[in-house]
Amino acid sequence: MYRHSVLKSLCKEEDLILRELARDFVDQEIMPVRERIDDDEHHAIVKELLQGLANLGFIRAIFPERHGGSDIRSAVTLGLPLEEIARGDSGIAVALACTLWPFMPAVWANNDAVLDHFGPIFCGDELRIGCFNMTEPGGSSGGGGCDIENPGMQGRKIRTTAKLDGEHWVLNGQKIWASNSGIADAYLMVCTTDASQGDEGIALIYVPGDAEGLSFGNFERKAGMAADRNTTTYLENVRVPKEYRVSGPGDDARYFHANLAVGRLASAAMSVGNAQGAFETVLDFTGDRVVGKPGKPIRHHSIAAAMIADMAIGIETARMTYLTGAYRFDHPKEYGAAYSLEQLSYASIAKVYGADVAVMVTNRAMELMGSYGYVRECHLEKYWRDCKIIQLWLGGAQLGRFDVCRAYYDLPL
Ligand SMILES: Cc1cc2nc3c(=O)[nH]c(=O)nc-3n(C[C@H](O)[C@H](O)[C@H](O)COP(=O)(O)OP(=O)(O)OC[C@H]3O[C@@H](n4cnc5c(N)ncnc54)[C@H](O)[C@@H]3O)c2cc1C
Numbered sequence: 440m441y442r443h444s445v446l447k448s449l450c451k452e453e454d455l456i457l458r459e460l461a462r463d464f465v466d467q468e469i470m471p472v473r474e475r476i477d478d479d480e481h482h483a484i485v486k487e488l489l490q491g492l493a494n495l496g497f498i499r500a501i502f503p504e505r506h507g508g509s510d511i512r513s514a515v516t517l518g519l520p521l522e523e524i525a526r527g528d529s530g531i532a533v534a535l536a537c538t539l540w541p542f543m544p545a546v547w548a549n550n551d552a553v554l555d556h557f558g559p560i561f562c563g564d565e566l567r568i569g570c571f572n573m574t575e576p577g578g579s580s581g582g583g584g585c586d587i588e589n590p591g592m593q594g595r596k597i598r599t600t601a602k603l604d605g606e607h608w609v610l611n612g613q614k615i616w617a618s619n620s621g622i623a624d625a626y627l628m629v630c631t632t633d634a635s636q637g638d639e640g641i642a643l644i645y646v647p648g649d650a651e652g653l654s655f656g657n658f659e660r661k662a663g664m665a666a667d668r669n670t671t672t673y674l675e676n677v678r679v680p681k682e683y684r685v686s687g688p689g690d691d692a693r694y695f696h697a698n699l700a701v702g703r704l705a706s707a708a709m710s711v712g713n714a715q716g717a718f719e720t721v722l723d724f725t726g727d728r729v730v731g732k733p734g735k736p737i738r739h740h741s742i743a744a745a746m747i748a749d750m751a752i753g754i755e756t757a758r759m760t761y762l763t764g765a766y767r768f769d770h771p772k773e774y775g776a777a778y779s780l781e782q783l784s785y786a787s788i789a790k791v792y793g794a795d796v797a798v799m800v801t802n803r804a805m806e807l808m809g810s811y812g813y814v815r816e817c818h819l820e821k822y823w824r825d826c827k828i829i830q831l832w833l834g835g836a837q838l839g840r841f842d843v844c845r846a847y848y849d850l851p852l
Contacts, residue, residue, distance in 0.1 A: 449762050454516045460495055461520035469527030474815050476528060477665045482622075485666045488531050490566045492524070499562040501539050501546055506558030512546065514701065514765035518708040522758070525712025526719075529825040530666025532712065536705045537618035537667070538569040541627035543701055544643055544685040544694035547777070552682030553645050557625050568648075570623035571698065572614040572672055575599060583615075585838045587629065588699055590783065590845065591852035593637035594692060599674060601630035601642045607678045608644050610652075614672040616832075621655040621670040624648040627685075628674065629695060638692035643685040652677035663824030697777035702833050703790035704768060707761035710793035710829050714754050714800040717822040721804035722747070724811065724819075737807060746803050753796035757789075764789040784846030790829075791839040797826035 447455075468491055472484050479485055492498065497520065502508025511517060517539070525532035542561070545553040561567045575598055577583025586596035599612025610630055614620070625647060631640040646653060656671035685691050725738035725747070737743045764785045767774035775781035801823035805812035812819045830836050844850050 446759070446762070449766055450515050450519065454513075454519050457516060458519040458523055461497070461523035462526075464491060464495060465523055465527035469524070469531060473528045473821065474818065476530065477815075477821070479665065482666075482668070485531065485534065486566060488528075488666075489534055489568070492531075492535055493564075493566045497535055498538055498567065501542055502558045502562050503546075503554055506554065507562035508558060512769075514704055514768040515762060518704060518761060518765045521705055522708040522712040522715070522761075525709035526716040527712075528666055529709050529713045529822075529829070530664040532709045533618050533664060533667040534568070536709070537571060538567070538623075540698065540702060540705070541569045541571040541625065541645075543698055544627065544691075545645070547694055547697065548686045548690065550682070550685055552680065553685070557645070560624065567624045568619050568622055570617050570619040570626045571629075571702070572617040572620060572626050573629040574614060574616045576613060576615050585834050588834055589838055589852065590696060590699075590780065590842070591850065594631055594641040594695075595634050595637055597629060597631040597634055597641065599628060599630045601628075601632050601644055601684075603632075603681060604678070606681055608642075608681055608684060610644060610646065610674045610677040610679070612674050614674075616659070616669050617672065618667045618669060620668065620672050621658060622668050626653075626672070632688070636688075639688045641692040641695055642688075643691045643695055644679060645683040645685075646674075646677055646679055650677050650679065662827065663821065664828055693776075693778035695778075696783060699833070700768060700777065700782045700786040703783070703786035703839070704761060704764050706829050706833055707757065707764065707786070707789035707793035710790070710797040710826060711754060711758045711761060713822050713826040713829070714750070714757065714793075714797040717797075717801045717804045717819060717826075718750050718754055720817070720819050720822070721750070721807050721812075724808050724817065728811075743807055746807060750800045750803055753800060757793040757796040760792055761789040780842075780845040784843050787834070787839045787842040790833065791836060791843065794826065794830035794836070797822075798830055801826055 499508040500511045504510050521532050573587055575583045582596040586592050601608045601610050628644050628646055630642045632642050633640040652675045654673045659669045685694050726736050728737050730737055811817040
């Protein structure tokens with residue numbers, strides 16, 4: 440089987456070693472069990488796989504070396520293994536990515552109080568899980584959903600409040616959907632100190648998973664992404680030390696926007712991995728199954744070959760797009776500050792395009808596999824179910840496109 444490669448000028452030798460590590464883990468540990476993850480009610484398989492990734496150092500990757508971490512900050516370095524893991528199972532990739540995601544702002548801000556508390560816990564031998572809790576319920580009166588992350592709303596729709604009471608923040612509100620919610624050891628809550636202040640009011644505050652006043656609903660029942668757990672998070676007078684705020688007024692909004700760009704780049708990497716997994720599956724299947732007169736493998740028929748070519752074109756261009764976005768994110772002097780609309784725009788190009796490619800590839804692959812594509816035993820339908828949500832989360836396909844435009848012209852809200 441031809442194995443895809445990346446332009447070496449975009450990455451360092453160590454990046455390729457990390458990708459190889461993830462690739463081997465996927466082939467040896469994830470592939471043999473991936474079809475059982477949907478039935479893994481108590482997450483025993485999922486926890487074992489995540490523990491395996493923790494053992495390889497992927498969870499401590501971004502933490503400072505003084506806590507046993509690897510101090511990895513590069514989006515390229517983190518994106519490549521994430522793509523590989525999503526080739527095996529996108530839900531496992533999400534659970535891993537969303538463990539690292541909430542800690543990016545603390546790392547960027549060099550928030551010692553947060554890193555000194557959570558660093559040793561997350562760099563230890565035992566599996567730890569993180570959660571970036573941003574989305575809130577919406578409704579006919581507006582707010583919630585995409586309005587929370589829409590840069591045009593400037594945080595004015597955030598309803599989860601943070602009030603300073605002496606040496607503590609007191610948090611109240613409700614969050615929905617966030618990956619790893621209900622099972623996380625640490626949460627980063629997107630709050631406001633005063634919604635009328637817009638971006639100045641945005642406050643990113645860390646909350647330990649066992650904090651008093653934190654409670655959760657039932658886990659959502661979803662079409663796919665079974666390895667990722669999602670529930671409603673309730674905050675009732677949750678108190679945390681005031682140092683658990685990422686930084687301060689204005690800065691927190693900038694870290695929030697930078698983290699949205701990271702989330703979209705990670706989503707793009709996972710879309711490419713998902714599409715690659717589906718592509719490898721359909722290549723195998725269409726090479727074996729013989730149809731037509733004269734009988735020949737499906738992939739030798741020109742109509743199928745053209746479809747396979749379109750899948751390859753989509754995957755290769757989506758891969759280059761997310762890696763270019765990651766490279767740009769790693770080089771803010773040349774391509775704009777991490778929180779800039781330029782970075783969010785390019786990350787959104789990568790995410791919108793990557794997710795569309797994954798949906799197209801899994802759909803076409805299923806057409807070429809016929810009914811076999813629709814049953815679990817043939818390893819395709821899970822990719823098809825899993826990738827759809829990548830198109831819908833983090834602003835969805837529509838706000839994502841809005842955010843692309845923001846680098847090119849002023850777009851009201
Ligand atoms: C499996 C899963 C994992 C998730 N993980 C996380 C997570 O880790 N953290 C977290 O905080 N959230 C998470 N989410 C939530 C997700 O990011 C949001 O659901 C998503 O951003 C959109 O919000 P919504 O579903 O309320 O859609 P809505 O806001 O109701 O949007 C509905 C539609 O309107 C479009 N739209 C929105 N704004 C505009 C506009 N201004 N103009 C035109 N069209 C617009 C949208 O693109 C979409 O098409 C997750 C959700 C799921 C299902």
